[in-house]
Amino acid sequence: MSYLDKLNPTQRAAAECTEGPLMIIAGAGSGKTRVVTYRIAHLIDKGVDPFNILSLTFTNKAAKEMRERITAIAGPDAKNIWMGTFHSIFARILRVEAEKIGYPSNFTIYDTDDSKSLLRAIIKEQQLDDKLYNVNFVLNRISSAKNNLISVAEYKKNEQIQADDFSAGRGKLKDIYEIYAQRCYKAGAMDFDDLLFKTNILLKQHPEVLHKYQHKFKYIMVDEYQDTNFSQYNIVKRLAAVHNNICVVGDDAQSIYAFRGATIQNILNFEKDYPELNIFKLEQNYRSTQNIVNVANSVIKNNKEQLKKDVFSENATGEKIKVLRAFSDNEEGKIIAESIIQERSVHGLNYQDFAILYRTNAQSRSMEESLRKLNIPYKIYGGLSFYQRKEIKDLIGYFRLTVNPNDEEALKRIINYPVRGIGDTTLNKIIAIAGERNLKLWELVSDFHLHVTGRGVEQVMNFATMIRSFQAMLSTHNAYEVAEHIAKQSGLLRELHADKSIEGLSRYENVQELLSGIKEFSEREDIEDRGLGQFLQDVALLTGDENNKDKDDKNTVSLMTIHSSKGLEFPHVFIVGLEENLFPSQMSLSSRQDLEEERRLFYVAITRAERKLTLSYASSRYRWGSLNNCEPSRFLDEVDPRYLDLEFTANKQAATAYSEERVGGKERAEFAAKPKIMAKTTQMLPKAHTPSPDFAASDTSQLQVGMEVEHERFGFGKVINLEGNKPDIKATIFFKELGQKQLLLKFAKLRIC
Ligand code: ATP
Numbered sequence: 001m002s003y004l005d006k007l008n009p010t011q012r013a014a015a016e017c018t019e020g021p022l023m024i025i026a027g028a029g030s031g032k033t034r035v036v037t038y039r040i041a042h043l044i045d046k047g048v049d050p051f052n053i054l055s056l057t058f059t060n061k062a063a064k065e066m067r068e069r070i071t072a073i074a075g076p077d078a079k080n081i082w083m084g085t086f087h088s089i090f091a092r093i094l095r096v097e098a099e100k101i102g103y104p105s106n107f108t109i110y111d112t113d114d115s116k117s118l119l120r121a122i123i124k125e126q127q128l129d130d131k132l133y134n135v136n137f138v139l140n141r142i143s144s145a146k147n148n149l150i151s152v153a154e155y156k157k158n159e160q161i162q163a164d165d166f167s168a169g170r171g172k173l174k175d176i177y178e179i180y181a182q183r184c185y186k187a188g189a190m191d192f193d194d195l196l197f198k199t200n201i202l203l204k205q206h207p208e209v210l211h212k213y214q215h216k217f218k219y220i221m222v223d224e225y226q227d228t229n230f231s232q233y234n235i236v237k238r239l240a241a242v243h244n245n246i247c248v249v250g251d252d253a254q255s256i257y258a259f260r261g262a263t264i265q266n267i268l269n270f271e272k273d274y275p276e277l278n279i280f281k282l283e284q285n286y287r288s289t290q291n292i293v294n295v296a297n298s299v300i301k302n303n304k305e306q307l308k309k310d311v312f313s314e315n316a317t318g319e320k321i322k323v324l325r326a327f328s329d330n331e332e333g334k335i336i337a338e339s340i341i342q343e344r345s346v347h348g349l350n351y352q353d354f355a356i357l358y359r360t361n362a363q364s365r366s367m368e369e370s371l372r373k374l375n376i377p378y379k380i381y382g383g384l385s386f387y388q389r390k391e392i393k394d395l396i397g398y399f400r401l402t403v404n405p406n407d408e409e410a411l412k413r414i415i416n417y418p419v420r421g422i423g424d425t426t427l428n429k430i431i432a433i434a435g436e437r438n439l440k441l442w443e444l445v446s447d448f449h450l451h452v453t454g455r456g457v458e459q460v461m462n463f464a465t466m467i468r469s470f471q472a473m474l475s476t477h478n479a480y481e482v483a484e485h486i487a488k489q490s491g492l493l494r495e496l497h498a499d500k501s502i503e504g505l506s507r508y509e510n511v512q513e514l515l516s517g518i519k520e521f522s523e524r525e526d527i528e529d530r531g532l533g534q535f536l537q538d539v540a541l542l543t544g545d546e547n548n549k550d551k552d553d554k555n556t557v558s559l560m561t562i563h564s565s566k567g568l569e570f571p572h573v574f575i576v577g578l579e580e581n582l583f584p585s586q587m588s589l590s591s592r593q594d595l596e597e598e599r600r601l602f603y604v605a606i607t608r609a610e611r612k613l614t615l616s617y618a619s620s621r622y623r624w625g626s627l628n629n630c631e632p633s634r635f636l637d638e639v640d641p642r643y644l645d646l647e648f649t650a651n652k653q654a655a656t657a658y659s660e661e662r663v664g665g666k667e668r669a670e671f672a673a674k675p676k677i678m679a680k681t682t683q684m685l686p687k688a689h690t691p692s693p694d695f696a697a698s699d700t701s702q703l704q705v706g707m708e709v710e711h712e713r714f715g716f717g718k719v720i721n722l723e724g725n726k727p728d729i730k731a732t733i734f735f736k737e738l739g740q741k742q743l744l745l746k747f748a749k750l751r752i753c
């Protein structure tokens, strides 16, 4: 039997249609990636030299898997295919051609940390306000300019951009962009976006180079085409211009990177660019059971901006989809860990058959803790395990130093983070003097003025005073009180909060999540010592077992954000945290486009499941340092109840004593599936707020972080930060409907609830 017989007739026709432009826009699990794989094998089989094939994938993992499959069919020559991510392939080409655009062939690639540190230096030299010109924000702006092929000169000329920057008080962005570009150039360095941006420049300015690669790449293929940005689109278009043998596959329903500049326009443009285009539609899903496919369809049909597709499955009907409800995020983790144990033993499954998908990185904490408690091996993909993340280690560094001032690693880690004028020179001096005088670092630091004079003394003394003030709280306050105080007073929370980029928000959420975990710890009734020292010990025990490191990932549960799960598949998938303001995320609630992108994300998550899908939500979750009631996600209401397991109730064991204690035994944690019974509206956009009848702005001088407030127009919210001095105190408030806003208290029409 030929390997092509392993494709259905339409897939096969697409694989055999090797000449001319080809587009497959088809639903999840319909075999798009499989077609690309077999198509390449077929090309090699027909005698095409693998060196003439370019195949672009979204992740290195996908490239590796594809290459392995092709090798299995077409033999070892498959190693010569040009296959990889956009970044890896074009970095490779730039290595050969860089000198033509003035870079050395051994140019350095700056990673995000390098880029940020350079930008920080520039912002400082230019004496700009580093809050207004927050480094992550600036890097995002430069990145998005590059991904839209806007050079420094064009940035300066573009009236719209200039007007926007100017009205935001950031008129100097153009200068930062210019200096940054010059410095990178001088240093012979390219950042990630440059790898594509400079490739565009190379191909545009050097026809002979373009010609060479146009002839080299006789066949070009792009998987996950829906998530390419303008810069990538342009490269592909140029390269394919001679042979026109370009095949793109994707699914508009899975476009989830609009926030990074990917645009559906690329799919629409493709039809315009190639009028003689062959379009194939694949509608049969081979991955999932009928119930899973039906659930996915029932969700995605709520999106207005969607190309019409009728995806169906001929696989078994399969089990209905379960919806689990837990009382808290921790209990959600516990219930899921227990189901994994149970499913595994009842159905003889392996750990690798399970994946837990979440919307935000911070959610991994409660999952990880529950899995560790039951000794379930797991691996986090596309991200670090919670306690390995930098911002978490930084804050824990403060805790460690507070509890144990002799912890030198902790001291070195945080003495100048956030930046407080104790640079490397001073730190090196501290280390050297301590060595000479045989002192512990802290002994030297805490009496620094007795040992050293001159630069840096005052800063070091201030630092020591701050740490001593934290230590003074240890005997009188519980872990949460000390931790929260440290997070604020150290400046760490402020530093993270100022960063409004997607990554910055995620770091801020992670720290809030850590504080929430500590709060829960401080409220436990089953332990005597609720101090910070005890908490650190618990964490050390959790993270100390190296069980999660370098483990053979063959038999581990996979944990990842939904974004990282694209293209993958697992027999049993859990999608957790299906709550309003979490998924869909708070930030997506103000526009239809954003909400539709969230829904596509939910669609991606559902369609990762092969045999079994479980959705879960918690009715309370610690966020922003306090316990919040959560409403089930509107997405749960969108799932057609015919495919839900409405009978599935009460695994009573799952109702832990812990939760009973917490809610006073009033209710029990149940597995419940009652989507239509959930009393809640499913509006797309927040309603305008009608103030309470007795609304009158109240005296806000008593306002404190954590308080609930009502704003005349913005509605209800919670105070998450206060900064500045009277009368100019600024409050950051998270409004239920609108998300985060910063208000000057003296003008805000607020009422403390
Ligand atoms: P996604 O949109 O999630 O990237 P996809 O369209 O790329 O999905 P694939 O990953 O190629 O889909 O295929 C999904 C699953 O179905 C894979 O396990 C694949 O091997 C299997 N499959 C696809 N087509 C067939 C077929 N004709 N016969 C048997 N199995 C198939």
Ligand code: MG
Binding pocket: 032, 033, 034, 223, 567
């Ligand atoms: Mg795929």
